[in-house]
Amino acid sequence: MQLDLTERVALVTGASRGIGRAIALALAASGAAVVVNYRGSESAANDVVEQITQQGGRALAVQADIADESSHDALIKAATGNFGRLDILVNNAGITRDTLLLRMKADDIDAVLNTNLRGIMLLTKAALRPMTKQRWGRIINMSSIIGLTGNAGQANYAAAKAGLLGFTKSVALEMASRNITANAICPGFIETDMTAHAFTDELRAAALQRVPLGRFGSPDDIAATTVFLASEAASYITGQTLAVDGGWTMY
Amino acid sequence: MSALTFHNQVAVVTGGSGSIGHLIVAALAERGANVVAGYHQHDVVVNALQKTFSEQVLPVQADLREPDAGQLLVDTALSRWNRLDILITAHSMIANAPVAEMSLEQWHAVLQVMLRGTMGICRAALRPMQRARYGRIVTLTGYQPLAGALDQANYAAALGGVLGFGKALAREVAAWGININSVAPGLIERAQIAAFDPSYVPWATNIVPLKRLGKPNEVVPTVLLLASEAASYMTGQTIMVEGGWRMV
Numbered sequence: 001m002q003l004d005l006t007e008r009v010a011l012v013t014g015a016s017r018g019i020g021r022a023i024a025l026a027l028a029a030s031g032a033a034v035v036v037n038y039r040g041s042e043s044a045a046n047d048v049v050e051q052i053t054q055q056g057g058r059a060l061a062v063q064a065d066i067a068d069e070s071s072h073d074a075l076i077k078a079a080t081g082n083f084g085r086l087d088i089l090v091n092n093a094g095i096t097r098d099t100l101l102l103r104m105k106a107d108d109i110d111a112v113l114n115t116n117l118r119g120i121m122l123l124t125k126a127a128l129r130p131m132t133k134q135r136w137g138r139i140i141n142m143s144s145i146i147g148l149t150g151n152a153g154q155a156n157y158a159a160a161k162a163g164l165l166g167f168t169k170s171v172a173l174e175m176a177s178r179n180i181t182a183n184a185i186c187p188g189f190i191e192t193d194m195t196a197h198a199f200t201d202e203l204r205a206a207a208l209q210r211v212p213l214g215r216f217g218s219p220d221d222i223a224a225t226t227v228f229l230a231s232e233a234a235s236y237i238t239g240q241t242l243a244v245d246g247g248w249t250m251y
Numbered sequence: 252m253s254a255l256t257f258h259n260q261v262a263v264v265t266g267g268s269g270s271i272g273h274l275i276v277a278a279l280a281e282r283g284a285n286v287v288a289g290y291h292q293h294d295v296v297v298n299a300l301q302k303t304f305s306e307q308v309l310p311v312q313a314d315l316r317e318p319d320a321g322q323l324l325v326d327t328a329l330s331r332w333n334r335l336d337i338l339i340t341a342h343s344m345i346a347n348a349p350v351a352e353m354s355l356e357q358w359h360a361v362l363q364v365m366l367r368g369t370m371g372i373c374r375a376a377l378r379p380m381q382r383a384r385y386g387r388i389v390t391l392t393g394y395q396p397l398a399g400a401l402d403q404a405n406y407a408a409a410l411g412g413v414l415g416f417g418k419a420l421a422r423e424v425a426a427w428g429i430n431i432n433s434v435a436p437g438l439i440e441r442a443q444i445a446a447f448d449p450s451y452v453p454w455a456t457n458i459v460p461l462k463r464l465g466k467p468n469e470v471v472p473t474v475l476l477l478a479s480e481a482a483s484y485m486t487g488q489t490i491m492v493e494g495g496w497r498m499v
Contacts, residue, residue: 003254003255169498172460172495172498173460173495173498176460176462176495177461181495212422212486213425213428213430213486214425214426221483221484224481225481225485228472228476228481231472233473234473235469236437236461236465236469236493237473237492237493238461238494238495238498239460239495239498240490240498242485242490243488244485245485246425246485246486247421247422247425247486247487249487250418250421250422
């Protein structure tokens with residue numbers, strides 16, 4: 001089976017920290033050149049690039065806010081201009097603006113939808129151009145189990161993540177004839193800075209009880225699934241949603 | 252990611268002579284595993300595997316309609332290699348008919364092999380996996396329980412049962428580090444297709460978004476992923492390998 005990504009070029013959004021960082025490192029370890037997108041964490045993104053290049057890989061950090069489509073062309077060109085092509089787009093960047101719907105402001109809704117759904121749609125559209133020319137492409141969208149289950153306090157986030165699943169299937173249908181697949185991953189509770197800050201000890205204990213495997217996931221668990229979907233091994237998989245959640249949902 | 256290797260691991264594969272099953276046996280053996288290849292028919296296929304991989308592949312004939320067949324396969328692995336890390340259920344049996352015309356024999360035969368047989372061998376595999384606090388069970392199911400299929404109500408019901416059974420068992424044994432997942436292939440090129448109506452392949456090619464049937468060796472990597480340590484945080488999942496046909 002082919003998990004070798006030599007000659008492949010990937011763009012990972014939100015790749016300076018957490019799950020995105022692990023994905024960028026894993027894609028690079030499998031041989032891909034990686035555009036490491038970040039919004040604010042420049043030094044963290046540079047660390048990722050340095051780690052990849054130290055191990056003989058190719059990588060480049062590019063600042064862009066995914067919600068702002070005027071930045072998208074530069075992201076795509078960072079891949080095609082520097083590395084000659086774009087094979088793999090991992091739509092990982094996402095934000096939260098958690099609060100109960102009764103208190104949620106229009107801006108909380110717009111901000112989350114703009115980054116987590118609208119931005120992804122437009123960036124994907126831009127990425128499809130080089131992929132169509134190559135007649136090979138992989139779109140991998142980071143959804144969430146919250147998109148499957150809903151969550152109190154995350155109506156905006158859940159709507160965006162569920163919307164992403166419908167978007168994924170539509171892209172899969174539209175692009176299948178060009179040999180471009182689109183799949184989604186729904187991480188469960190993964191140990192990252194985001195979850196470390198967002199959860200009290202009590203909430204963590206409550207969440208842990210819902211995970212049959214009895215532990216939270218690591219970013220590497222998500223990265224492994226991403227590398228698999230990005231590889232030739234997943235050539236007949238498209239429009240699928242893979243939950244990597246320790247058995248939380250089992251939908 | 253950790254490379255998909257299975258050195259020193261022991262696997263039992265049912266349907267080891269089948270069009271997908273024999274490729275799974277070969278792929279596991281190539282990556283270092285010792286494999287009991289359960290089979291019912293086509294001993295030529297498993298004997299060829301044994302010739303290629305000699306000590307690493309042990310063909311064992313077993314009829315999963317027999318209540319103790321699963322235990323026999325597991326016991327064979329344990330007595331030969333003293334451990335069991337991986338169980339793949341890749342056996343298949345169909346007896347197609349519309350429900351109105353389906354005989355009770357057709358119903359029972361498919362349920363017996365596909366559901367009862369799967370349950371029996373999964374149960375047999377639990378004890379060694381629990382003792383080792385590690386296990387990977389992968390069931391091969393299909394699109395039928397997820398999307399329905401004409402003339403295959405028995406097959407869809409049996410495989411739907413396997414999916415429900417697998418999720419329930421996944422919850423029961425997660426604490427021992429045993430993960431249970433399923434791979435659901437769509438329309439796949441296999442030997443039996445030669446016997447189908449000649450309109451089948453053009454129909455299937457046209458109806459699948461990727462505009463082709465899947466190849467058996469396109470199903471195998473997903474099985475290997477779920478059988479490996481790389482899938483340590485996945486359990487109770489079903490991955491469809493179906494070219495975008497149903498997307499459920």
